[in-house]
Amino acid sequence: MASSQPLAGEADSSSPLEEFMPTFYIGHHESKRPLPVTDFVLRQAQDAGYDMLTSPITSPYFHSRVLTLVSAYLAEISQLDSSNDPNSTRAPPTPIIPPLTPVDTPLTPGDTLSQLIAYCSPWIDLCSSDPLISNISRQVLNIEIAYASFCGVGNIIIPGPRNYSSGSKDNNGIIQYARAIQEALTIGSYMQMAIHIPMYGQEEVKDMTGDLQPFARNHSSSGKQKASKEIDLFETWDAWNFIRSVCKYNSRLSVALGLPRQLPVESLQSRWFAEPLRLLSFTPATFLKNKGGHPVLSKAHQNLLSRYMRLKQPPWLLLSDVGPVPGLDDPIQLSATADGFPSPSTVADASRSVSPTPAEAADASKEPSKSKYKSKDPAHLIYMRYLQRNQPPRTAIEKFGSGYQDYLQAPLQPLTDNLESVTYEVFEKDPVKYDWYERAIAQALSDWTRQSKPTSSPSGAVVIAVAGSGRGPLVTRALRASQMTGVDVEVWAVEKNPNAYVLLQRHNEMDWGGVVNVIKSDMRAWKGPLLSSKPESPHGKVDILVSELLGSFGDNELSPECLDGVQHVLAPQFGISIPSSYTAHLTPILAPRLHADIAHRAVTDTTATETPYVVMLHAIDYLATSVPDHPRIQQAWEFVHPLPASTLAVAEARRGGGVSGGGGGSMSGGDGANEHNTRYSRTKFVCRDRGVVNGLAGYFEAVLYDGGEQGKVELSTRPDTIDAKSKDMISWFPIFFPLENPLYYPDDSELEVSIWRQTDDRKVWYEWIVEAFVMIGPEKRMRLGMSEVGSSRKVGCLM
Structure with a gap:
């Protein structure tokens, strides 16, 4: 008997396009978005083909306010350190950031928030070893999370740790970061939070005006020195695993994965595939340029994207810093819309089909963007929509299991539960298994005849018993195997389920020509085929015992115990068990x-x-x-x-x-x-x-x-x-x-x-x-x- 399966195979009546094409939800992110995301900005983005936009939670005004607070505190500390007053040895308490004011944030509750992803400030440093900087950073994060939650924001991206190493002697910041995220999950108790993490290595952070990291009193250039060493490929995954472990695998915590220009080894790609991916982030450096100067992805990136988009919940795609939303400066000017049908030259593969070397990737990321396409066209988005329309079709197994990946089901209790017809029906959707059973029975019948074995039937027919017949698919296959080999058989169908027994009798009348002996019995209590010609020994033996009692681990649905219990009916010298x-x-x-x-x-x-x-x-x-x-x-x-x-x-x-x-x-x-x-x-x-x-x-x-x-x-x-x-x-x-x-x-x-x-x-x-x-x-x-x-x-x- 097969293990419990849902009715996954019934959802195959959709159109060919709907059947294979995963939905690409594509967002637009600017690390320095110049304008608040208004209804007009959203409409322009939707006209271009975007599904969502990111928005900073706080404004540059708030940023400058925090910097002023930090600078004033550091100046006060410095003044105390330089004075000779013996009473000035104790530092003042860490400053508290005042509440937000309207000029501190572009967000306000409203209908547009459902199409926005909030983005926390990247200039904070939760990992800082300076207590002042880590404390101020936590305050900023908590203020932003609390306000975004108040406004009704459903999804938020939090920049990842500034240092991913939890094992180095000079850094213990990863635990501080993880603790801060745990607190954020408590504050935004209904929000989905994604940690923005590179697939491997340290993302090169461009110099940010007003970055808090340099304000740290023990700030050094150790990060730059480390970058020159060999990259630890699994270090960023290790950091993510530490963060989510501290947060006890919170279902609202996920990954926004930054894809590099050069993909890592496949083992690391597989590792990230297993994680809860909310977003895949692409920057201009992720793309190659084809002969027309248009941005395209390498074959390796295309394959990774196809694989990741086959997840039960496909990640959203975020295009980061690929240029402004078209039409904001001149709404009347026409710009291309990403409809998935670009010209062949726009999406032609680059001359190379593999990822560049690390040196090439580094050089390319430093080059200014040079391309022949017009800046008003969302070239990266046009290409992504083209990939969406050209995803490879799903396999037979993917179609059958659609929607049931990673869905937990308790195994069957075949001896204590009587299965419903719909459960049997799901088993019977698998033609391969029954084809193989038919082949096995046919081979056994052919060998029986070829080897001139004696049969257990007075008529000379080979006696076949299907133990646990269900709705009868193996009975049908046994009769087919007899027709195919020309070997006469006597078939017994044994089933304990009283409801399936009714259906077996109907099949015998309407489909099997009344040639099957249908028995209502637990197979372990069945005494064997009834021999009316021998009253002194009324029960005979079975030559071939066929069963489908196997579970997902082979023996987990008690196939050994069931077959032990029915083995007494099997012919002792020549009897065959299928499976053997x-x-x-x-x-x-x-x-x-x-x-x-x-x-x-x-x-x-x-x-x-x-x-x-x-x-x-x-x-x-x-x-x-x-x-x-x-x-x-x-x-x-x-x-x-x-x-x-x-x-x-x-x-x-x-x-x-x-x-x-x-x-x-x-x-x-x-x-x-x-x-x-x-x-x-x-x-x-x-x-x-x-x-x-x-x-x-x-x-x-x-x-x-x-x-x-x-x-x-x-x-x-x-x-x-x-x-x-x-x-x-x-x-x-x-x-x-x-x-x-x-x-x-x-x-x-x-x-x-x-x-x-x-x-x-x-x-x-x-x-x-x-x-x-x-x-x-x-x-x-x-x-x-x-x-x-x-x-x-x-x-x-x-x-």
């Missing part, structure tokens, strides 16, 4: 969105952090990769069917509480009857880049039938093997084992994952733990940390 085996696989992942969602649920649900969820993993990052986007996924364990008869005999003896059993199972209270289905594995993952483990992604592979020289018929949900084994199969989403608290680890660490499949003979559950190690010598490791033991015992699958 399945394996569980896992890998550690960064999944901040899932962690935040689960933490929110945990407020009202005490089992939220202990539930293994079925989820279409999307905005995640694989932490152990051989090459980017090729995760290292390792096998945890395997189940094989049918089991040796001796194993089932021992289990039955224990269940009876006889000599072999009696309360001695590995879990307290069990008699050990299901002990053979417990499992344990410990796997090691080498992680080159620092990161945070939010949980484990689980997958499975199954061998439906092993045809020897003819090959195996296999299913896989592993992202690295699904294309080779069962391409485009959509029946199963992965499983996610969450960690209650994220586990941070540095570069070049080893993660060790221990996971158990436990049982007390009444239910089955999982327990898991992750440990982080670092090598401190050729043969010695140090444990850096470990997660809590996760346990799904409270929500385990009942047997």
Whole structure:
């Protein structure tokens, strides 16, 4: 049985254009916007093709007022220091910024605010080691957040830290910055806040008139010296992770990511893909110039944009300092509108298709803009609208899962719950799985005949039982396999769901010609095919037992226990189980969105952090990769069917509480009857880049039938093997084992994952733990940390 899926596939009736094209919400930002954003300015921007504008919260007048306050305080301190008065050793208290006045801010409550993104002052320095500067900066931030919140601003951008290093000896400002953001979230209790952070490196801040940083009394040029050293690619991500961790993964805190001219390694691109991206910020330096002098993006940037815009909530796009909004100086003058249909020369690719080298990127960013297009045309916007119209179409899996990426679902309880028809219907939308089952049954039938095996039917037909028939798709495929191979079959459909039983009988009458024997029974209680000709031995055996009991982790919907219970009807010598085996696989992942969602649920649900969820993993990052986007996924364990008869005999003896059993199972209270289905594995993952483990992604592979020289018929949900084994199969989403608290680890660490499949003979559950190690010598490791033991015992699958 496939895992619980939403009705994701029903939303495919839209037009071709709507089907593939993500919406690009594009904004315009000027770091020194000269005019307040009025209704007229907004209309001109909309006519050009922009969706939103940024607006500073405070004015240059407020800025000068703060500078005057700081200068006066520093002068007072200096005067005290130079005097010889013994009573003047104590510094006066830090000044308090007076309340805003109308000239201090261009914002006022009104209808236009819904199309504005407020931008906090970039001249403050929350990271300053000078208490005066950090205090004044916090005051400015709090005043701006409070006033923007009062006006009704919904979205705000806060410039990122001025120094991203949390590990250097001379800077501890990142904790001050994080604390200030935590306070801001409290003040603006309904606002969405995005921290403006470069993808990597330190954004070169142009000299700002009135910047507070130089006022710091211990100000040095250490930042410039650091810029000459080798760039730590993951340093800005590390800073972001620290900030959001201090803010406890607040759902209103996100990233405004600055895209550089030269993109970093793919592993860092994947890391940012997993984060809550609110905005992607483009400056003129991000673009190349084509032969016509028009701004275009490199192929690498185009691919990154296409990938990021496929997020469940695509980020907005912000064009920063690309020129003023057209038509503000002369509204009558006509200017181009970004409609997505520019001339070919406007959007022709640049001569190079890759990102420039670091030296080229640095040189280009210093050059004055030289282009042939008219300044009145919003050239960068025209190009972005063109990219919007030319996004690559979605894959089959993207269409099926549209809207359900990273949506947490509790796994099915197949033995205790009777599924609804609509749930079966979603399973049946996957043609690949049923095609593969049909192939497996056909191969098994052909081999049965070729090898001249005796059948369990008096008529000589091969007896097939579909255990857990649902609405009957596997029954249909078994009949098709019989027609295709020419091998006679006797089919039994066994189903415990009384509602599905009604539908199976109807199918038998209308579709299957009455040739199927439909049985209403739990498969474990079924005694086998009824032989009317042998009253002394009324029940016969089954030659091929077919089931679709697999869950997202293979065994998590109790396939082993169900097949153990029905194995007694399988012909002991030649009987075949389809599937014949399945394996569980896992890998550690960064999944901040899932962690935040689960933490929110945990407020009202005490089992939220202990539930293994079925989820279409999307905005995640694989932490152990051989090459980017090729995760290292390792096998945890395997189940094989049918089991040796001796194993089932021992289990039955224990269940009876006889000599072999009696309360001695590995879990307290069990008699050990299901002990053979417990499992344990410990796997090691080498992680080159620092990161945070939010949980484990689980997958499975199954061998439906092993045809020897003819090959195996296999299913896989592993992202690295699904294309080779069962391409485009959509029946199963992965499983996610969450960690209650994220586990941070540095570069070049080893993660060790221990996971158990436990049982007390009444239910089955999982327990898991992750440990982080670092090598401190050729043969010695140090444990850096470990997660809590996760346990799904409270929500385990009942047997």
